[in-house]
Amino acid sequence: MLASLWNLVDHNTKDQFAPLQERIKLSLPPQKFKSVGKPVRRNEDERLITGRGRFTDDFSLPGQVFAVMVRSPHPHATIKGIDVSAALEMDGVLGVYTGADLAADGLGQIAHNPVPSTKYDVKLTGRGGTPVYIGEHYLLPMDRVRHVGEAVAMVVAETRQQAQAGAEAVMVDYDPLPWVADTTAATAPDAPRLWDALPDNVLVDSIFGDVKNTDTAFAGAAHVVSMRTHLGRVTGVPLEPRAALGDYDAKTGRYTLYAGSGGAVRQKHEMSSVLGVTPDKMRVISFDVGGNFGTRNRAFIEFGLVVWAAKKLGRPVKFRADRSESFLTDYQGRDLVTEVSLAIDANGKFLALRAHNLSNVGARCVSLSPLSKGSGLITGSYDIPYATLHSRAVYSNTMSTQAYRSSGRPEVTFAIERLIDKAARELGYDRIALRRRNLVKPSQMPYTNAVGSKYDSGEYEKNMDRLLEIGDFAGAKKRKEEAKARGKLLGIGFANYVESSIGTPKERADLIVRPGGVEVVIGTQPAGQGHETSFAQVTADLLGIAFEKVKITLGDTDVVSAGGGTHSGRSMRHASAVISLAVTDMIAKGKAIMAASLNIDPASVEFDDGCFRSTASNRTIDWFDLARLAIALSPDHADGVKVRRDNEMHTPVFPNGSCMCEIEIDPQTGGLELLRYATVDDVGRCINPMIVHGQTHGGIAQGVGQALWEGCVIDPESGQPLAAAFTDYGMPRFDNMPSFVTEIAEVISPTNPLGVKAGGEGGTTPAPAVIMSAIEDALLDYGPPDVSMPATPLKIWTAIHKGKSA
Amino acid sequence: MSRIAMKVNGADITKDVADPTLLSEFLREHLGLTGTHVGCDTTQCGCCVVHLDGVSVKSCTVLVGQAAGHAVTTIEGLAEGGQLHPVQKAFRECHGLQCGFCTPGMIMAATELIATYPGTLNEHVVREEMEGNLCRCTGYHNIVRAILTAAEEMLGPDRVVQPASDHAKTEG
Ligand code: FES
Ligand code: FES
Numbered sequence A: 001m002l003a004s005l006w007n008l009v010d011h012n013t014k015d016q017f018a019p020l021q022e023r024i025k026l027s028l029p030p031q032k033f034k035s036v037g038k039p040v041r042r043n044e045d046e047r048l049i050t051g052r053g054r055f056t057d058d059f060s061l062p063g064q065v066f067a068v069m070v071r072s073p074h075p076h077a078t079i080k081g082i083d084v085s086a087a088l089e090m091d092g093v094l095g096v097y098t099g100a101d102l103a104a105d106g107l108g109q110i111a112h113n114p115v116p117s118t119k120y121d122v123k124l125t126g127r128g129g130t131p132v133y134i135g136e137h138y139l140l141p142m143d144r145v146r147h148v149g150e151a152v153a154m155v156v157a158e159t160r161q162q163a164q165a166g167a168e169a170v171m172v173d174y175d176p177l178p179w180v181a182d183t184t185a186a187t188a189p190d191a192p193r194l195w196d197a198l199p200d201n202v203l204v205d206s207i208f209g210d211v212k213n214t215d216t217a218f219a220g221a222a223h224v225v226s227m228r229t230h231l232g233r234v235t236g237v238p239l240e241p242r243a244a245l246g247d248y249d250a251k252t253g254r255y256t257l258y259a260g261s262g263g264a265v266r267q268k269h270e271m272s273s274v275l276g277v278t279p280d281k282m283r284v285i286s287f288d289v290g291g292n293f294g295t296r297n298r299a300f301i302e303f304g305l306v307v308w309a310a311k312k313l314g315r316p317v318k319f320r321a322d323r324s325e326s327f328l329t330d331y332q333g334r335d336l337v338t339e340v341s342l343a344i345d346a347n348g349k350f351l352a353l354r355a356h357n358l359s360n361v362g363a364r365c366v367s368l369s370p371l372s373k374g375s376g377l378i379t380g381s382y383d384i385p386y387a388t389l390h391s392r393a394v395y396s397n398t399m400s401t402q403a404y405r406s407s408g409r410p411e412v413t414f415a416i417e418r419l420i421d422k423a424a425r426e427l428g429y430d431r432i433a434l435r436r437r438n439l440v441k442p443s444q445m446p447y448t449n450a451v452g453s454k455y456d457s458g459e460y461e462k463n464m465d466r467l468l469e470i471g472d473f474a475g476a477k478k479r480k481e482e483a484k485a486r487g488k489l490l491g492i493g494f495a496n497y498v499e500s501s502i503g504t505p506k507e508r509a510d511l512i513v514r515p516g517g518v519e520v521v522i523g524t525q526p527a528g529q530g531h532e533t534s535f536a537q538v539t540a541d542l543l544g545i546a547f548e549k550v551k552i553t554l555g556d557t558d559v560v561s562a563g564g565g566t567h568s569g570r571s572m573r574h575a576s577a578v579i580s581l582a583v584t585d586m587i588a589k590g591k592a593i594m595a596a597s598l599n600i601d602p603a604s605v606e607f608d609d610g611c612f613r614s615t616a617s618n619r620t621i622d623w624f625d626l627a628r629l630a631i632a633l634s635p636d637h638a639d640g641v642k643v644r645r646d647n648e649m650h651t652p653v654f655p656n657g658s659c660m661c662e663i664e665i666d667p668q669t670g671g672l673e674l675l676r677y678a679t680v681d682d683v684g685r686c687i688n689p690m691i692v693h694g695q696t697h698g699g700i701a702q703g704v705g706q707a708l709w710e711g712c713v714i715d716p717e718s719g720q721p722l723a724a725a726f727t728d729y730g731m732p733r734f735d736n737m738p739s740f741v742t743e744i745a746e747v748i749s750p751t752n753p754l755g756v757k758a759g760g761e762g763g764t765t766p767a768p769a770v771i772m773s774a775i776e777d778a779l780l781d782y783g784p785p786d787v788s789m790p791a792t793p794l795k796i797w798t799a800i801h802k803g804k805s806a
Numbered sequence B: 001m002s003r004i005a006m007k008v009n010g011a012d013i014t015k016d017v018a019d020p021t022l023l024s025e026f027l028r029e030h031l032g033l034t035g036t037h038v039g040c041d042t043t044q045c046g047c048c049v050v051h052l053d054g055v056s057v058k059s060c061t062v063l064v065g066q067a068a069g070h071a072v073t074t075i076e077g078l079a080e081g082g083q084l085h086p087v088q089k090a091f092r093e094c095h096g097l098q099c100g101f102c103t104p105g106m107i108m109a110a111t112e113l114i115a116t117y118p119g120t121l122n123e124h125v126v127r128e129e130m131e132g133n134l135c136r137c138t139g140y141h142n143i144v145r146a147i148l149t150a151a152e153e154m155l156g157p158d159r160v161v162q163p164a165s166d167h168a169k170t171e172g
Helices: A018-023 A045-049 A085-089 A099-104 A160-168 A211-220 A264-275 A301-313 A323-329 A369-375 A409-427 A431-438 A460-470 A476-485 A531-543 A571-598 A623-633 A689-708 A767-778 A793-805 B023-030 B086-093 B103-116 B123-129 B141-155
Strands: A065-071 A077-083 A093-098 A151-157 A171-176 A202-209 A223-235 A243-249 A254-258 A282-285 A317-320 A332-344 A350-362 A386-395 A489-498 A506-514 A517-522 A550-553 A605-608 A611-614 A620-622 A641-648 A656-665 A672-682 A741-745 B002-008 B011-017 B049-052 B055-058 B071-073 B167-169
Touching (some): A065 A160, A065 A301, A093 A099, A093 A301, A223 A409, A243 A301, A264 A282, A332 A369, A350 A369, A350 A409, A431 A489, A460 A672, A476 A489, A489 A767, A517 A531, A517 A571, A571 A611, A571 A623, A623 A641, A689 A767, B055 B103, B103 B123
Parallel strands (some): A065 A317, A350 A386, A517 A550, A672 A741, B002 B071
Antiparallel strands (some): A093 A151, A202 A386, A332 A350, A506 A641, A605 A611, A611 A620, A656 A672
């Protein structure tokens, strides 16, 4: 029996999405779009190019003081005592606080809620179906430190320099403990244990899929190809270091937290629960956010600490991480080990897949998304009838991991795509032909894969063919020969991908029509994705007004009452859906207002193309006339005609695409140059192609960075992280990145009113696979290379020389 | 403490500041010019680039005393008479920014590059010359285009080679 991953009734029919489309009807047919689909220049830019952005550290409050953290130098140690007396004597120091002070004030833990729980997320459990053990996460620990950089105390002083000096003077008595950082080593029965309540470090151990049929398929297969991969630990590196400014108003008893994040509403609820106050006592402000990529989606301990200290001291308290603190203690990403096998018949048809995924969650479990998101996609873009998956997660003495750009998907894409390359090589197939033979076909859509994910739509083979064209795959052979003549090794990498966008299912929009313009208040939280522009495009077209008339309001929880934030590529889809619904409500409300104000039959009022008309009157009015009429009609409309709409949308969508790159290796040095990089990405309806292309570019850079340069390396002797500055952590830069050729394919998703999929993560998802595929292709003459990521020149050079001597 | 006098965005400024104050800190915290950003502590990100007598400097690595008596231009002072500078315009036009955090430093560095580079500007030169500025959002692609677009406006088409078209289907 197929144990479906998804807790849903499976009507695998062509029109299974019809009821949803019915429910959320568009107020205008797509051919009437004027702004949607155009590369409209961004509303955000004017302030950002003139230095008037509002990032967290740009805010200063009168009387503010500065917080600096005292951080653990040990990967694992018991805290025997903390002596703050010397620090308290220092110039300017106002307070030194430890976990004991927080406990005395009754502060709670951060409730990260790490187990994904929408009805389309895989159901991860502990061993034998037990609940997942989540270790405690207080703002400051009292018992022990579990990773290098974990904060154990906070010093607050008049100036930042004084707080830094104070932090130097805090004496912490540590008793070092054995530690483990490596993902696989952490699962060993005798590995040092992070949590006393867990018999070992494994917190998730679940099996999905159809074990019996997978076993049968493997037993009867002509070929079985296997590999083991590790997508290593990286970090998000948003260029704005994380920061927080806390304030407390003793008169109202309200806290205000300025802190850039992936969603102010979420942070408001998390921080009020830590402080033990009702959410209305907490206001969170998050305007411009200097990059997120997932790593800002979970609350940082400093957020709670600054607001708490602001109350204690009666002064606003500010924190800004140094870059080295960001490298050590921003939530990190990836770190997934996969063992994967593919059963193939004599004709090259894929029969079944078996995978074991192991995710390193770090010292505290803040999110299992990297494990769960990939789990539903292990069969990739291919029609593989049976699959089983063993998913595990393990604690280790490292910083916690979180969903980092395209969480979980680059990992599984890497596994299946690299495995197919290997199968082609070992079995003598052309790698494109082998893919073509097995791709899911448009006629199979919607397609339920072997672990129960229902791919909504897509034309995978068409993407692949178009990519081969724009990447000039046909000319590659000639370019390879030319490179060889110059003493260089040219390699072509190739990968397909499919990913899922799920995310928090609820979103709210407040739509307000005033005589001067329209405002939409919504609870997503961009960090460069241009919501103030693309949401305005959608709103303008659906209402039938000019783009310039729409203003999008985000990021202050006193204005934004609810909202799911921005992650998992959810925002455009959720926003366009809830805005569509709000517009539908607003049109109904508009008809009623016109009827009441002109004293005519509401049934006689029609709306079309931005105007209300009635057969009972010769008046034709637009939205702004309507707002004027409404104000005259009732004081209820004094601040505009308002509609509040909530929407809940669970059905995931499956963006997909193809990607290739061309690299050249200098065999003398192992140095690598990226020559070409091309992608085709099906994002569903594309609201703003300029923004979507930009998302693809940035996504590519992050994926390529992982393959070639980035890594949160830990010294195996000391447990010390070695990458704590831009000097140690390799970044994509102007001079190591190429220009890109990116194309958008729009296969409209049937799951939501505008047919949106997602555009933020497709650049990243296939990138590590495509780069390693190219390196392998370049080095084929030296035997299949064994190069791990990041593929540095030294590793490539070594592979060449090993190959030579073999 | 020292009394520091300098010109900032054309205005004369005099302030008493502690000697170890960095120029970036002085601009942000003493003058409220928060357009200059700080993204690292090792002089490597370029978010803090301002012009000191017309030359790009990383203001996180300049002591305020070193700037005393000189003229500083920040992102806030680049637009003249309410007119955006061509580099500012080109960043918007070419979508050369996403989160906008690296943008002030990028724009200041690019402005000086275009104003002072003696030869022909092309993609390769821009990528080499701008290497001291990091961006995490854009993959640099559109920043390169923004800089070359502005360069063409400022220097004329003879001094600039534009990169090949990049999107198979795009830009509306
Ligand atoms: S702040 Fe990074 S170089 Fe100045
Ligand atoms: S636009 Fe975000 S860092 Fe450059």
